[in-house]
Amino acid sequence: MSTEEGAPSASEEMKRKFKEALDKKNARHRDGESHLDGESAVHAANAPQTRREFRRKSG
Template identity: 60%
Template sequence: MSDDEKTADAASDDMKRKFREALEKKNSRSRQGEAHLDGDSSVHGTHGAVTKREFRRKSG
């Protein structure tokens, strides 16, 4: 390996490390809140048109 390849690998590893740290920091922030998985939604079904939509070609 030449010196150029070694410095390119070191720069690449340093960049990967920085991105990994930033991602871990971002993910740790989003995990602090509650999941609210036990909450019940106020929407329990659909409303409006119950029939299947019918598509017709224009005549004329």
């Protein structure tokens, strides 16, 4: 197996492609707004807590 010293191997080429795709993905996410000042639609997430009552089945 002889490879040229200037040519990247298949694994190096794959790593380069993945890095480019990851950089492109991260750049797209950085451009958006964070919406940290927005208010949640859920205000009362928990229902009033009552003690549960368990009864045996008769019959």
